[in-house]
Every structure is written in structure tokens, then in C-alpha cells.
Amino acid sequence: MNCPFCDLDKEKTRMLEEKKHVFTVLSNPRLMPGHTLVIPKRHVERLSDLSKDERGELFDTAIEYQNKILEKVASGCDINQHHRPFLSQSKLKVNHLHIHLRPREFKDTLYETSQKFEVFEDLTREEGGKFVEILSH
Numbered sequence: 553m554n555c556p557f558c559d560l561d562k563e564k565t566r567m568l569e570e571k572k573h574v575f576t577v578l579s580n581p582r583l584m585p586g587h588t589l590v591i592p593k594r595h596v597e598r599l600s601d602l603s604k605d606e607r608g609e610l611f612d613t614a615i616e617y618q619n620k621i622l623e624k625v626a627s628g629c630d631i632n633q634h635h636r637p638f639l640s641q642s643k644l645k646v647n648h649l650h651i652h653l654r655p656r657e658f659k660d661t662l663y664e665t666s667q668k669f670e671v672f673e674d675l676t677r678e679e680g681g682k683f684v685e686i687l688s689h
């Protein structure tokens with residue numbers, strides 16, 4: 553198996569910090585300047601696969617870097633984590649778990665080119681009931 557995060561290319565990827573359980577790097581490719589990734593060293597694909605120590609360091613580091621981004625880079629910062637086994641691994645999709653930190657501003661490029669087209673709908677009584685039944689048991 554070829555995993556770009558297990559075998560981090562230090563020429564391509566700018567390392568910000570290495571801790572006991574996690575790396576923090578600049579995303580390459582990136583969605584916007586300052587797009588940062590926090591990556592557990594151990595290859596896992598779901599948050600539930602992490603030990604309590606790994607989970608703690610991962611989230612503490614994400615919070616620490618979100619604070620740095622908010623102080624030094626942008627007025628907003630999204631935190632995202634995706635689990636999309638229906639997509640095969642590619643340059644833009646790595647199975648190895650990682651958290652994205654994305655500096656955001658009002659009506660930034662990501663908003664203008666993509667997110668302004670997202671469609672939110674009101675939750676119907678029927679759909680609400682269905683998902684309460686599925687997820688609360």
C-alpha cells in the first residue's frame with residue numbers, strides 16, 4: 553500500500569511540527585494559503601481507530617493550530633475531517649486520517665467558487681423522525 557502520509561515526502565510537504573503521535577504540515581496541494589493538516593503518525597482511517605492518547609494529541613494540536621491561524625492568518629478557520637471510502641485514493645484524497653484547518657474570510661475564494669452553491673433545506677417532520685430512530689438507538 554502506498555500512503556503519502558505514512559511516507560511523508562519532506563521535499564513536497566512543509567512540516568510545521570512533529571509531536572509524539574501527530575505531524576502538523578502545510579497541505580500540498582492546498583485550497584487556500586495557510587491550509588494546514590494535522591495527521592496522526594499511525595495509519596488509521598477513522599477517528600474511532602485512534603487510541604485515547606492519539607485522539608487527545610490530535611484534537612489538542614488542531615485546537616492549538618486553529619488558535620494560531622485565528623491570531624496570525626485569518627479571521628475565521630474551518631476544521632474538517634472526511635471519511636469517504638467510496639472514493640479511491642488520489643492526489644486529492646488520502647485514506648490516512650487527517651484534520652484540515654482552513655483559514656477563512658468573508659466571501660473568500662472557497663465561498664465564491666463552491667460553498668455559496670450549497671443547498672440547505674428545512675428538516676421535515678418525517679425525515680427528523682427517521683433519523684432520530686436510526687441515530688439515537
Ligand SMILES: [Zn+2]
Pocket residue numbers: 555556557558559594595596648
Ligand atoms: Zn498512512
